[in-house]
Amino acid sequence: MSNAAEVSLETAENAGRRSHLVRRMLKNPTGLFAIISIVVILLVAIFAPLLTSQDPDYADIRNILASPGGDHLLGTDSAGRDVWARLVFATRYSLMGAALATVLSAIIGVTSGLVAGYYGRWFESLAAWLTSLIMALPGIVVLLATRAVIGPTLWGAMTVFGILLAPAFYRLTHAAVVGVRGELYVDAARVAGVKDASIIGRHILAVVRAPVIIQAATVTIIAIAIQAGLGFIGMSDPNIPTWGGMLNDAFSRMYQQPVLLIWPSAMIALASVAFALFASSLRDELERSGGAKKLKGKAKAAAAAAVDTSGEPPVVHAELEESDAPVLLEVSDLVVGYDQPDGSLTQVVNGVSLAVRKGEVHGLIGESGSGKTQTAFSILGLLPEGGRVAAGSIVFEGDELSEKSPKAMRRIQGKKISYIPQEPMSNLDPSFTIGSQLVEPIRETLGLSAKDAKDRALDLLAKVGLPDPEKTFRSYPHEVSGGQAQRVLIAGAISCEPDLVIADEPTTALDVTVQAEILDLLRGLQKELDVAVLMVTHNFGVVADLCDRVSVMQNGRIVETGPARSIFAGPRHPYTKSLFDAILEDGAARGPLAHAADRNTNAGGAK
């Protein structure tokens, strides 16, 4: 019962979106141009007999190749036929031919795609085989052969072409259906006893409708082109005027009356471009998901002025002992934001200040969406597309980083500041061996020879505790486990002797048992190399394990900061306290924060 309600709700939502789509397309100049052109061409085709008083097939042999004017608006062709009348009727027949091919291929392709995708089994393998068979056939040769078989008829050629183009729809529909076949809502509908036909109609057709329309426009373009091409080489239906036939006649008289080439060419080009722009603007509207547009100078300045760093200052714990280690990294009043299409700035970091001393481990803790990862990326100079440092400074060894170009940053990345990512498997290039990915930065940054770089890479792999460095060196990323991949990434991070390692939740994506091993490894390496670490995490266990100093982040702000021991002994900010309370209530270090993370994944753009 509730299922049926959900279904109708969804279709209503779809209908709303569709009308919205058409309206948006009409607002967009390319979409508007495409729709107007298509409507005009269709009107010409429909009302062809009303647009000319001349007979398109009447040949006045005393008046061949007449110039435009008088009775003949566009002159006459090589047989003395009125060019305007032929053009108008050619539009009608050429479009009908293209429509025949498109509709036929859509019907065959979509139906077989739905059946093969939804039911699978033998029909799917047969369809796949037929598809590759048809796609291996060069269309034009088949069409020429068809002409030899059934004679020069436009409808025959377009019927065959419709069949040849069916794979275009089949592939699309099949892929879409396979994609949704396993979706929960389809299973739910099936379990609820909804009939297959109505599942296909309601859920699956809704998914493929827009792509099918786009594909139909594309197929129409191809049909127009192939039809005109056949006509052009003299293979068109001699009984009806077509664009291709007109082109053939005009081409043979190119030296006497070149203007004749223009009319059919212009119509073919206009129709093709109109359908292509229609397809592309429909696709654009479907894909539009609020991607940040480039801002004009003024808007950008306004956005920069609108930076908001208001909020309470953080609770600062007193130093337990004065450290004499020099400050390596000093971030002050950092604001990170993403430009929005309307010119505003969505801030994800709102005035963060923190300092990391040489050889110190600084924990940056907070729930997902609190801006800790964005802070880390802005220090690395690797904010995602659309993000930028809107205010504040990042000073590293006396150098201002936030104003450096990506090229200048590249000299600091790896060599001075390096990075350990969260998700080990997605952070290795799947197309290259692990060895080559380790060697590349070593050679580039440290300038070692190929052999020395390889030796160094093997040493590093041994150092991070991989049992068989040679084997791992030769492996591709998909051949190692997640824990091994994270060890490889740690090896990469320390490969060029950095002064600061930024570790972004380095254990979150790993199994619990592996987590402990990786933390041990990090602790050992940090001691051995005396490297400073900025440890981004949501796990107080990690902080307790590794960190000398902690900053707690909430909503893009640091709410409490100080020596780790002091904060553990007496958290003062309510948010920090709630994090501790949650750990104590649940008993598990990760539990409550993981819940908080789930709640907040939708709230913030940051991660």
Added chain:
Amino acid sequence: MVRFTLRRLGAGVVLLFAISTIAYLLLYLSGGDIARTILGQSASQETVDLKAEELGLNEPLIPRYLGWLKGAVTGDFGRSWFSSQPVTELISSRLAVTLSLVIGTIIITAIVAVAIGVWAARKRGAADRVIQVLSILGFAIPSFLIAIALVNVFALNLGWFKPTGYVQIGTSVTGWLGSVTLPIIALSIGAVAAVAQQVRGSVIDALRQDWVRTLRSRGVRENKVVYKHVLRNAGGPALAVLALQFVGLLGGAVIVEQIFAIPGLGPISILATSQGDLPVVMGLVVAIGLIVVLVNLVIDLLQGFLNPKVRLS
């Protein structure tokens, strides 16, 4: 690797067999009075019957087809019914001409499309929009219309190239270049548009991958990140589109060759199919089918090179 190649070749042979069988059947059904067509209306019935006997037209379908198949397997496709030339000879010289056009087009397409696609993906913004619109136009306008326009502008008005004719590469390299430049440009524009779109899309996708950030964080130069890592990962889908273009280009070449009067497979396909010259048409079907199978095999092997996961499965 070897097993993979053999399996693909096996599938290709099955495909070729299926295509040629279907083609033979269709041509057989459309037969008509071929002997009469060859000899003309004035020939007597006896000579027509003799001709039909000579060509084996009176035999039933199955033995006729098996006879053809036996020859085809050994590379003998018989003789043209109209010119009596051996089909293998007739096709092989012209095939080289068409292939030089198509391969030239593919090379130009790959280079230009990668350059444009990567550029658009990195620049985005206004430059990207311009590229997008241009590639829509390039995709939409048929290659023979572009060819007609090129002939009019560069051959007839500016006189930079000869409007028609083909110079063998053996006769004169510059002459050959002059005779293939306009056809290759005409064929390339649509292919470049399609492939550049795909390159742009896959490069944008690849640039968003996590490992791109990690590579940058290691201090790897941006050009190396883009042209070595991103492009290799984006190469698979682009190659697939390039392979589809190859099949399409064989068709496009038929028409473009007609415009430039280039003695490739185009003119002979048109002639043989309109005459119903079965041995030649069958030879063409097999030759083109074979090229398609081989190109797809090469593309599959390249995919394996680009993507190690494909290599394993």
